[in-house]
Amino acid sequence: MDKIKKLKEILKKMDSAIVAFSGGMDSSFLLKIASDVLPKDRLLAVTAISDTYTRRELEQAKIFVKGLGVRHRLIFTDEMENPFFVNNPPNRCYYCKKELFGKLREIARDNKINFIIDGSNMDDLNDYRPGSRAKKEFGIRSPLEEAMITKKDIMRYSKKIGLDIWRLPTMPCLASRIPYGEKITRKNLRMIEKAEDFIMRLGIKLVRVRLHRDIARIEVDKKDIKIFYNRVFCDKIIKYFKRLGFNYITLDLEGYRTGSLNEVL
Numbered sequence: 058m059d060k061i062k063k064l065k066e067i068l069k070k071m072d073s074a075i076v077a078f079s080g081g082m083d084s085s086f087l088l089k090i091a092s093d094v095l096p097k098d099r100l101l102a103v104t105a106i107s108d109t110y111t112r113r114e115l116e117q118a119k120i121f122v123k124g125l126g127v128r129h130r131l132i133f134t135d136e137m138e139n140p141f142f143v144n145n146p147p148n149r150c151y152y153c154k155k156e157l158f159g160k161l162r163e164i165a166r167d168n169k170i171n172f173i174i175d176g177s178n179m180d181d182l183n184d185y186r187p188g189s190r191a192k193k194e195f196g197i198r199s200p201l202e203e204a205m206i207t208k209k210d211i212m213r214y215s216k217k218i219g220l221d222i223w224r225l226p227t228m229p230c231l232a233s234r235i236p237y238g239e240k241i242t243r244k245n246l247r248m249i250e251k252a253e254d255f256i257m258r259l260g261i262k263l264v265r266v267r268l269h270r271d272i273a274r275i276e277v278d279k280k281d282i283k284i285f286y287n288r289v290f291c292d293k294i295i296k297y298f299k300r301l302g303f304n305y306i307t308l309d310l311e312g313y314r315t316g317s318l319n320e321v322l
Contacts, residue, residue, distance in 0.1 A: 061214055064204035065094050073099035073170045075161055077197070078129075080104065080118030083176030085222040086211045087201055091174075092125045102127050103164060105134045105157055108243050109230040111250050121222075132160055137243065147187065147237045153230065154191035162195055174198050179207045184315065234267050248301050255297050259290065263313055271304040279312035 068074065068091050076088045088102055104118045115131075122129040134156045136142045142152040161173045175192070177199035192199070201211070215222050231246045245268055252266040252273060261281050267274040275294075277284075285291055285308050298306045 060204050060206050060210055061090070064090055064200055064206060067200045067203055068094045068174075071095070071172045071174075071198075074101075074172045074174050075165050075168075075170050076100070076102045077157065077161060077173065077175040078102040078104050078118060078122065079110070079176070079228070080114045080121060081176065081228050082211060082215075082222045083178055083201065083208075085121055085176075086215060086220070087174065087176045088122070088127065089125060089220060089222075091200075092127050097127065099170070100127055101164070101168065101170060102129045103161055104129065104131050105160075106131055107134045107230075108137050108246050109153065109232045109241075111228070111231065111254075113254065114228055130164065132164075134160065137241070142232075143241050145232070145235060145237055145239055145241050148190075149232060149237070149241075150186070150188035151190050153232070154188035155194070158191055158195040158197055161197075172198055174200055177202050178211065179205055184319070234265060236267070236269060239268075239270065248303070251301055252298055252303070256294065259293065260284075265313055267309075268303075271302070273298055273303040273306045274309050275307065276309045276311075276313040282308065282310070282312060 072095070074091060074095060076084060076091060078084045078088055091100055102118075102122050104115065104122075106115060119129065134153075136153045136156045139152050139156065142149055142156075158173065164170075165173055173195070175197055177186075177189075177192075178201040181202070191197075214220075231249050232241050234249045235241055235245065249266050249268055253264050256264045256266070256275070256277075261277055261284065263278045263281070265276040267276065295306050
């Protein structure tokens, strides 16, 4: 059976759903397909406002949902008040997802919505995902995964139907830039957000600034590494990053890769 056809059948059987909508490519694709299948009054996109997410992502999420004509609700999550999250253990994501899914379950119950769904796909099974434990505890379903849809499938089908989300870079939460065991603070989250925004404004679309205490380790796509050969370009970054509070600024010669901080586990 065609994967997209299977996805639509899965969603249709749900009859109603809340989409945990981050504004990234995967949840955007899921929301788009869900909006084609489910009645508008039986579908609700919910986006969390948190210190761990960028303002840029929030604005993108608002624009995308408005374009689909889907109901959109914004909620605040309080994972930064949880010491288990702030202390940044390897299962940090579990506490974040538990906070989010607990609030989504209340919304689903109050609105008589059958299911809560997220944008996890088949590729996510190959990465370290402690948040999956929270998914099981709260009965969250992942229709993309159930339909065996991969990231390549999402990009291919998005292009086919003219959905520009295939251009979106993946944007996990800002806490994923901080090595396990190093405390998460609002200050260092804002440092990371401002640092990445600055490099993006210089024309690099895919960037991660990993914070190692007072060291910024910059990851970019391998094709963009050569841009850093330019002295003027580097001086702009050094000046701005030091103003943010970084003492040392480094470029990772391996380039960007998903979950690079999981490599030590």
